[in-house]
Amino acid sequence: MEQLGIPYTGSGVLASALGMHKPTFKTLLTALNIDTPRSVTVLADHSVESTLTTVELNLGCYPVFVKPAGGGGSLGAGIARDADELAGLLRARGKEQYAEYMVEEYIDGIPCTVGILDQGRPAVLPPLTCETDRVFYDYEAKHDRGLRRETCPAELPEGVEQRVVETALKVHQQIGAHGVSCVDFLICPDGRSPVLEVNTVPSLSEQGSLATMATAAGVSYMEMIKRVLDTAFTKDAYVP
Numbered sequence: 032m033e034q035l036g037i038p039y040t041g042s043g044v045l046a047s048a049l050g051m052h053k054p055t056f057k058t059l060l061t062a063l064n065i066d067t068p069r070s071v072t073v074l075a076d077h078s079v080e081s082t083l084t085t086v087e088l089n090l091g092c093y094p095v096f097v098k099p100a101g102g103g104g105s106l107g108a109g110i111a112r113d114a115d116e117l118a119g120l121l122r123a124r125g126k127e128q129y130a131e132y133m134v135e136e137y138i139d140g141i142p143c144t145v146g147i148l149d150q151g152r153p154a155v156l157p158p159l160t161c162e163t164d165r166v167f168y169d170y171e172a173k174h175d176r177g178l179r180r181e182t183c184p185a186e187l188p189e190g191v192e193q194r195v196v197e198t199a200l201k202v203h204q205q206i207g208a209h210g211v212s213c214v215d216f217l218i219c220p221d222g223r224s225p226v227l228e229v230n231t232v233p234s235l236s237e238q239g240s241l242a243t244m245a246t247a248a249g250v251s252y253m254e255m256i257k258r259v260l261d262t263a264f265t266k267d268a269y270v271p
């Protein structure tokens with residue numbers, strides 16, 4: 032669309048590319064001193080034995096959380112409680128199409144997302160937490176409202192709320208996102224709130240998190256869509 036000169040909503044090429052590749056995004060977070068789970072990137076075509084050694088050397092403890100480096104929607108993700116489970120997961124994942132995975136320290140926390148929507152300037156929407164009885168916030172829980180309990184505005188301790196709001200805005204600005212984004216966190220019992228990822232192309236569904244957060248901010252669904260459409264015409268030109 033850049034080459035054809037067709038306007039498109041949301042972020043430009045660089046911000047979306049940074050957001051899509053979790054390891055690169057996490058390198059940026061670390062440089063910015065923003066808390067994110069410790070992780071190591073592994074390649075699907077390496078032997079399971081060498082990957083186990085890499086994980087052991089870099090993380091040194093279990094459980095770990097495995098996810099594709101460039102995936103989304105919780106697809107291909109899973110928890111391994113020990114080296115045997117990780118080996119099983121890696122063997123199963125080896126048959127899938129992802130070339131690269133991230134293995135992260137497992138964080139015990141409640142998934143939380145914070146939306147940013149351009150309202151003349153980037154404005155942070157009320158955070159949304161999402162609890163589930165499933166092992167984690169997986170693909171099924173994301174697509175079946177009966178499998179999750181959303182709270183928006185989230186009931187967060189004051190300091191944590193302020194931190195996630197400030198961090199979401201910082202992430203949005205530092206990756207050069209435009210118009211709309213959602214930053215995912217985990218809210219931990221010990222007060223930590225590590226960033227998992229940023230979504231520069233969040234779902235615009237009426238049942239989606241962004242619409243729920245917009246509603247909580249007093250922005251109707253139609254108004255939200257209008258504001259997202261407007262972002263196609265306010266983006267700086269892409270200069271490769």
Ligand SMILES: Nc1ncnc2c1ncn2[C@@H]1O[C@H](COP(=O)(O)OP(=O)(O)O)[C@@H](O)[C@H]1O
Nearest residue numbers: 068096103104105135137138142167168215227
């Ligand atoms: N390091 C982790 N520890 C524990 N759970 C995690 C971790 N990373 C991700 N998860 C779980 O997986 C879900 C999706 O992770 P996320 O990094 O946002 O990837 P996706 O792009 O698939 O949404 C999170 O909401 C959380 O439930």
Ligand SMILES: [Mg+2]
Nearest residue numbers: 104215227228
């Ligand atoms: Mg996510």
